Amino acid sequence: MRIGFDARTVRYRGGIGIYSRNLLRQFADFGEEFVIFCEDQEKANIPQSDGFTLVSANMDPISWGGQSAFRALVKQYDLDLLHVPSPWAPTPLRVPLVSTMHDITPFLYPRSVPLALRVRYKRQLHRTLEESRRVITVSQILLSALDVYANIDSMKARVIHNGVSARFGPNIDEKTRLAVRRRHSLPARFAFWAGDFRPEKNLSFLLRAWSRLRKRLAVAPDLVLAGQKEMSYRNLVREAESAGLAGTVHFPGFIPDEDLPAVYSEAELFVFPSLYEGFGLPPLEAMACGTPCVVSNSSSLPEVTGSAALLFNPTSFDDFEDCVVRVLTQPDLRQNLREAGLRRAGLFSWRRAAEETLEVYRGALSESTAS
Numbered sequence: 001m002r003i004g005f006d007a008r009t010v011r012y013r014g015g016i017g018i019y020s021r022n023l024l025r026q027f028a029d030f031g032e033e034f035v036i037f038c039e040d041q042e043k044a045n046i047p048q049s050d051g052f053t054l055v056s057a058n059m060d061p062i063s064w065g066g067q068s069a070f071r072a073l074v075k076q077y078d079l080d081l082l083h084v085p086s087p088w089a090p091t092p093l094r095v096p097l098v099s100t101m102h103d104i105t106p107f108l109y110p111r112s113v114p115l116a117l118r119v120r121y122k123r124q125l126h127r128t129l130e131e132s133r134r135v136i137t138v139s140q141i142l143l144s145a146l147d148v149y150a151n152i153d154s155m156k157a158r159v160i161h162n163g164v165s166a167r168f169g170p171n172i173d174e175k176t177r178l179a180v181r182r183r184h185s186l187p188a189r190f191a192f193w194a195g196d197f198r199p200e201k202n203l204s205f206l207l208r209a210w211s212r213l214r215k216r217l218a219v220a221p222d223l224v225l226a227g228q229k230e231m232s233y234r235n236l237v238r239e240a241e242s243a244g245l246a247g248t249v250h251f252p253g254f255i256p257d258e259d260l261p262a263v264y265s266e267a268e269l270f271v272f273p274s275l276y277e278g279f280g281l282p283p284l285e286a287m288a289c290g291t292p293c294v295v296s297n298s299s300s301l302p303e304v305t306g307s308a309a310l311l312f313n314p315t316s317f318d319d320f321e322d323c324v325v326r327v328l329t330q331p332d333l334r335q336n337l338r339e340a341g342l343r344r345a346g347l348f349s350w351r352r353a354a355e356e357t358l359e360v361y362r363g364a365l366s367e368s369t370a371s
Helices: 015-027 040-045 064-075 115-131 140-150 174-183 203-216 233-242 260-266 281-288 301-305 317-329 331-345 350-370
Strands: 002-006 033-038 052-056 081-084 097-101 134-137 157-159 190-194 222-226 269-272 293-296 310-312
Touching: 002 015, 015 350, 033 040, 033 064, 040 052, 081 350, 097 115, 097 350, 115 140, 134 140, 134 350, 140 157, 174 260, 190 203, 190 260, 190 281, 203 222, 203 233, 203 317, 260 281, 269 281, 269 317, 281 293, 281 301, 281 331, 293 301, 293 317, 301 310, 310 317, 317 331
Parallel strands: 002 033, 002 081, 033 052, 081 097, 097 134, 134 157, 190 222, 190 269, 269 293, 293 310
Antiparallel strands: none
């Protein structure tokens, strides 16, 4: 197989970037031939492999001109298949297409996306789904949602769960953890959340719930909300101040991958109140570090965490508060969640995800040969 992979996604910090980077790390050891289309500034971040040919692709993945230029670039290479790990495939294509869908946030939470981009996204999603020989979705609940909102052909879809990187583990020495905590000005005791400051992350709820919790627990830990300081960030800072949480809610900004395991390990618990997630990597990373998790029972999160986290209704303050109080006041429960989380996280492997993705490639090519 000579596989094209659109790696212009590796620069993204969110799920799609994590997905692309980790698949490429695994593919580097597989011995297959890949043509990796990537931005020049990201070439140093692509794993080295005898099977990889890196091709400069500096065009915008979303603009009409960028898509046209990328389609012309793909034509220059004798590919058997192209994998685009997003809805933004340069359709129409002359080679079989495999695409990966990570969420359908613009359908469910339109305020998260500007109107013009939202309209284009929906149109492009349908085109990509229609042209794809195979479609990978990162959760079963996402596949169901694609059926409802985009009428996906389920016969060409396959669920392949994301993995958790081997860097996430509980065995981080105390000196490293202390250094990371000081680097990001984190308090001695804290509950942790990480992600993007978007409406569906339900952080206004979390701030109000934490204000209530502090009235119930005299020794409640501080709350750390880590993410790039953009989107709804400033509004949340104001909300924290209005809720009387100034000095007890911390916004350290984006925490890089190399520091995240230590931060997870330092946290007394991880909280994740999302209303919607296509997959939900942060709870899985937290569990891999042995951190007890209190997680919304919405969308894909029960599918990912199983029985290894306490689940709550993300619209119920009482439900959330009860779960957090149990974790903070019951040592046996904390230990049980720690052990269950480690076992659960061990089920999600990027190696397995990459192997299953190669199976999808082979299935797409066998259909192409048969036709």
